[in-house]
Amino acid sequence: MSGVAGPVSYADVVPGAELPAVTYPVTRLSLVKYCGASGDFNVIHWNERVARSVGLPDVIAHGMFTMAQAGRYVTDWAGDAGALAEFGVRFSAPVVVPDDEVGAVIEVSGKVEDKLDGNLVVLGLTARSGGAKVLTRARAVVRLP
């Protein structure tokens, strides 16, 4: 799946269709980079000592980092990174990122939930990491040609 393949056509989208799952890696380096790029330097995203002291199992990813992976899943599927009309998620569990070479993996999958007037398609999304559902009520509305 690549953003350069050109947009999916509204006419070709089938309600109920399951979209293939895609996995996205997240390491400590990802989080350090995301801190800098986003300006969100909350200590629980880079300091294991502080993360544990507030009851977390380890350093956790920014919720917005996880949402960005779901966003990438949608824009890669749509073939147009500017196609989103609406995009919402609930952060249901943290993505725990251990200090090793592998880090964690976020697996995103989706389903076409509905087709609406105005060439809008509603996708329901699921994201899992470490055996937990990390996003729930995740939904994207995309405008297709």
Added chain:
Amino acid sequence: MGINRDYLGRTFPVTDPYEVSRVKIAEFAGAIGDPNPVYRDRAAAQAAGYPDVIAPPTFGVVIAMAASGMAVADPGLGLNYAMVVHGEQRFEYSRPLHAGDVVTAQSTIAGIREVGSITMLTTETEIRTVGGEHVCTGFSTLVERGEA
């Protein structure tokens, strides 16, 4: 110390103008690990119908945070920021942000809910160009865990 319900519906000042730059978009796209060329290559973005490189869908938080920060950090609101986690996030888009946009953000406290010892605070942040064109609105729900 509870949350101050008088803040429901309160709108905070507009932020200073923020200029969306190609460099910042490329940095953000790199940080989320997304190799899409429309975030880096002007020609690729123009071929896709955009005036310049566009920003990934969640880039708006970078801009919205300056506005929603004013709201959640207001001492009169009484939010204990040390106990806060991000509960929900939603965006409504008129169009993607692109390099060259000069935008401002303005936040309103759109919701305060208390369930047991948990407080949920929703801010609604509108991002508009300095010319007044709506680009996107972010709805962010913060969850403050009560004292155990």
